[in-house]
Amino acid sequence: MLYPWQQSQWRQLQQAMQQQRLPHALLLTGPNGVGKRVFTDALARSLLCEQPDAKGLACGSCHSCKLLDAGNHPDFMLLKPAPPKTSKSDNPVLSIKIDAVRELIERLSTTSQMQGRRVAVIEQADKMAHAAANSLLKTLEEPGEDTVLILHSARPHLIPITIRSRCQKLAFPIPERRLALDWLQQQGVSDAENRLAQAHGAPLLAVDDEPSGKTVLDAAGREAVANAMLARARRQSALMYAAELAKLPKYPALSCCLDWVSDIIKLKTAADTPATLVNAAARQSIGVIAAQADSARLFRFYDGLCEAIRQESIALNPQLLWESLLISWDEV
Ligand SMILES: [Zn+2]
Numbered sequence: 001m002l003y004p005w006q007q008s009q010w011r012q013l014q015q016a017m018q019q020q021r022l023p024h025a026l027l028l029t030g031p032n033g034v035g036k037r038v039f040t041d042a043l044a045r046s047l048l049c050e051q052p053d054a055k056g057l058a059c060g061s062c063h064s065c066k067l068l069d070a071g072n073h074p075d076f077m078l079l080k081p082a083p084p085k086t087s088k089s090d091n092p093v094l095s096i097k098i099d100a101v102r103e104l105i106e107r108l109s110t111t112s113q114m115q116g117r118r119v120a121v122i123e124q125a126d127k128m129a130h131a132a133a134n135s136l137l138k139t140l141e142e143p144g145e146d147t148v149l150i151l152h153s154a155r156p157h158l159i160p161i162t163i164r165s166r167c168q169k170l171a172f173p174i175p176e177r178r179l180a181l182d183w184l185q186q187q188g189v190s191d192a193e194n195r196l197a198q199a200h201g202a203p204l205l206a207v208d209d210e211p212s213g214k215t216v217l218d219a220a221g222r223e224a225v226a227n228a229m230l231a232r233a234r235r236q237s238a239l240m241y242a243a244e245l246a247k248l249p250k251y252p253a254l255s256c257c258l259d260w261v262s263d264i265i266k267l268k269t270a271a272d273t274p275a276t277l278v279n280a281a282a283r284q285s286i287g288v289i290a291a292q293a294d295s296a297r298l299f300r301f302y303d304g305l306c307e308a309i310r311q312e313s314i315a316l317n318p319q320l321l322w323e324s325l326l327i328s329w330d331e332v
């Protein structure tokens with residue numbers, strides 16, 4: 001399966017394949033929620049399938065496709081970030097360890113089990129520990145005959161340049177708005193325009209039941225952040241929401257907060273020009289807060305929030321983090 005906005009990238013690779021010049025290392029980049037994982041899956045299947053269709057998509061019925069479906073294709077390898085073995089945290093820092101990369105290299109050093117291609121996928125390649133990334137360099141250059149490595153990442157700038165320069169990049173930008181809206185409507189998403197705006201244009205983040213893991217908030221989470229950010233419009237303290245926010249996945253909750261602050265700054269600084277707001281439905285409350293807020297404190301809060309986002313992977317007590325943020329929000 002492919003999404004409608006992935007056709008040109010697919011054609012590009014199919015052409016390369018037909019001309020026998022498919023790169024042996026690919027890096028798929030683009031924000032969360034545009035379907036890099038689905039594309040990677042379709043590509044891996046296509047590369048391993050014994051009789052792909054006219055568009056190059058896997059047949060789904062050959063021996064190779066069946067082994068993949070069953071999760072035991074001997075020439076398919078998947079690496080993804082995992083929590084530390086000893087971690088007891090509910091929200092552990094995930095990474096791809098050197099041991100896992102070494103195991104992958106080891107497997108690639110043997111010959112293909114099924115006399116066809118071999119495919120190795122590295123999900124969220126930016127989560128490779130530094131040593132793990134280094135150990136992969138030689139394999140990226142010479143992965144062996146008929147072997148394709150597919151890396152993907154929403155934060156490619158965090159991948160060492162030595163890795164990036166050995167991969168051919170394939171970009172998956174935010175899709176054209178019309179395509180995304182049509183697709184969301186086909187999925188039965190009500191209020192597609194607002195949902196897409198809140199998801200910054202990433203269609204998969206605008207779908208309610210998308211198994212999003214830690215990248216996006218569900219409806220209840222978004223409401224909790226909205227309650228805290230709009231507390232003062234109801235003459236409440238935001239601090240009372242700290243415990244609720246501390247239970248949310250940290251990165252998307254902080255990003256959602258940043259959307260609210262950006263909306264408030266837009267109305268504060270450009271009240272006379274119609275600004276596009278992420279939370280357009282709450283324009284009136286945002287206007288009330290914008291009118292009351294002190295500009296210097298507003299920008300300081302914005303900076304503090306950006307800093308918290310930069311340090312989001314640092315294990316910090318979430319309750320303390322949110323208490324400190326919401327205390328300063330009450331003072332803006
Ligand atoms: Zn097949």
